[in-house]
Amino acid sequence: MMDLSIANFAQIIVACLLIIGLMVGNAVVMVYIERKACGFIQRRPGPYEVGPRGTIQAVCDSMKLLGKQIFIPGNVDWLLFFLAPILAFFPVLLLFLPIPFGKFLTGMRVDEGILLILAFSGIGVISNILAGWSSNNKYGLLGAARAVSQAVAYEIPMIMALLSVIFLSGTLNLSEIVERQGSWPWQWNIVCQPLAFFIYLVSLVGETNRAPFDLPEAESELTAGFHTEYSGMGFALFFLSEYANMLLVSFVCATFFLGGYKGPFLDGFWWMFIKAYLIMVFIVWIRWTFPRVRFDQLLNINWKWLLPLSIINLWVTAVVLRFV
Amino acid sequence: MFRAIIDNLKGLWSLLVGLSITGRFFLSPQRTTHYPRQVDDPECLASYRGPLELVPADDEGRSRCVSCQMCVKACPGHCLTVVKGDQGKAPKTYLYDFTLCCLCAACVESCPAGAIRFSHRVYLVATSREALHLDLLADLKSRAAKEAR
Ligand code: SF4
Ligand code: SF4
Numbered sequence: 078m079m080d081l082s083i084a085n086f087a088q089i090i091v092a093c094l095l096i097i098g099l100m101v102g103n104a105v106v107m108v109y110i111e112r113k114a115c116g117f118i119q120r121r122p123g124p125y126e127v128g129p130r131g132t133i134q135a136v137c138d139s140m141k142l143l144g145k146q147i148f149i150p151g152n153v154d155w156l157l158f159f160l161a162p163i164l165a166f167f168p169v170l171l172l173f174l175p176i177p178f179g180k181f182l183t184g185m186r187v188d189e190g191i192l193l194i195l196a197f198s199g200i201g202v203i204s205n206i207l208a209g210w211s212s213n214n215k216y217g218l219l220g221a222a223r224a225v226s227q228a229v230a231y232e233i234p235m236i237m238a239l240l241s242v243i244f245l246s247g248t249l250n251l252s253e254i255v256e257r258q259g260s261w262p263w264q265w266n267i268v269c270q271p272l273a274f275f276i277y278l279v280s281l282v283g284e285t286n287r288a289p290f291d292l293p294e295a296e297s298e299l300t301a302g303f304h305t306e307y308s309g310m311g312f313a314l315f316f317l318s319e320y321a322n323m324l325l326v327s328f329v330c331a332t333f334f335l336g337g338y339k340g341p342f343l344d345g346f347w348w349m350f351i352k353a354y355l356i357m358v359f360i361v362w363i364r365w366t367f368p369r370v371r372f373d374q375l376l377n378i379n380w381k382w383l384l385p386l387s388i389i390n391l392w393v394t395a396v397v398l399r400f401v
Numbered sequence: 402m403f404r405a406i407i408d409n410l411k412g413l414w415s416l417l418v419g420l421s422i423t424g425r426f427f428l429s430p431q432r433t434t435h436y437p438r439q440v441d442d443p444e445c446l447a448s449y450r451g452p453l454e455l456v457p458a459d460d461e462g463r464s465r466c467v468s469c470q471m472c473v474k475a476c477p478g479h480c481l482t483v484v485k486g487d488q489g490k491a492p493k494t495y496l497y498d499f500t501l502c503c504l505c506a507a508c509v510e511s512c513p514a515g516a517i518r519f520s521h522r523v524y525l526v527a528t529s530r531e532a533l534h535l536d537l538l539a540d541l542k543s544r545a546a547k548e549a550r
Contacts, residue, residue: 118423121433366423367416382409 157211162314165204212306220302224293231283237387255337462545465516472508
């Protein structure tokens, strides 16, 4: 895989620090974008009063969150209760490492980058279960149960969709997958794998627990689902990791389907960020357009449609690659 | 099987329609009034039921009220106090407790002289209960004075 020299180690440390910065900055920016977009869709201005056009609102909100008391209800399982937010936050850090932001701008060049991401993204679900279980709250437990069945369900078509792109480019290395695509939109993988892109887009919403698939934290049914009992920093960590997860799947989507850091005129990390944020804005747009689905509908969409479609897509890709 | 597929394709289409609607709303101008800096068009407030006010009978701030007490009897909240004046039928006090009023319009409908109506004071705020115990005669006078100016 890679040799563990001092230089490599230093590179990883620097990358981790940058990624923490990116995660925090992303959460602040996304809260602002989300609230603004929601406002515009509902024909109101969104945050407006704090700072010019409400730009400092998200910063003030996070300050408030930092200053809040951490309230611990009775009968919680202490160890797990505190472990869960940490477990939600730190694996995400690791997941950003193999993402290629530019030709040479990668935290850690690994040949099986996508495997690393898919394997470690499962830890996020474990943290949800732990949070729901340890907080000794019926809403928390129900939210956790939903989170698990949803994550299990949506991971499969997601992987299948990614797999057809992997077949196409013949590598698990994220940088190489980008290298196989060209700079112009018609040279991107989305052109030959539109169905995989669509499947990935749907399961991405399910995977990150975003509306309309936000059943683990459905406010109107479960108050806040698995993080009902968390306040202050505990909640902030969940919040941060949720937005970081969103950013991560958007980066993966950009890498796999939209040519990663390659773009018209001048390749570079800016294309990566532009594409990822466009996808995020799309996710936000979806959230404020569609109502939340019922749980059986959620699983029906997955098992009856996405999974068969992704398998067919994979077969067709394999056959075409073999014989053409 | 085919039915289900067609239904789902139609469903997908409806999702796109939904997205296009919210997208259009996203781009269209906002409806919010930024209150302290902007106020609403008075036309929008034509049907707004604010606290009661007396209908002026003339320009000098006299009221149409004939002190018949119909409104006082009709009011379910006992908000109104009308005391007849010494000369003629005009009232000498007309007190209105806005904190008790449910804006039901029973008083307005029962008034034979058409002397009361709802104001359009949508921006009314008060920092104490007493500030909402309104003296409608004084209010009428001050409005007439303002008009005269
Ligand atoms: S609107 Fe109704 S509650 Fe208010 S003063 Fe008139 S009768 Fe009483
Ligand atoms: S019902 Fe009309 S006229 Fe009679 S006291 Fe009330 S306001 Fe005056």
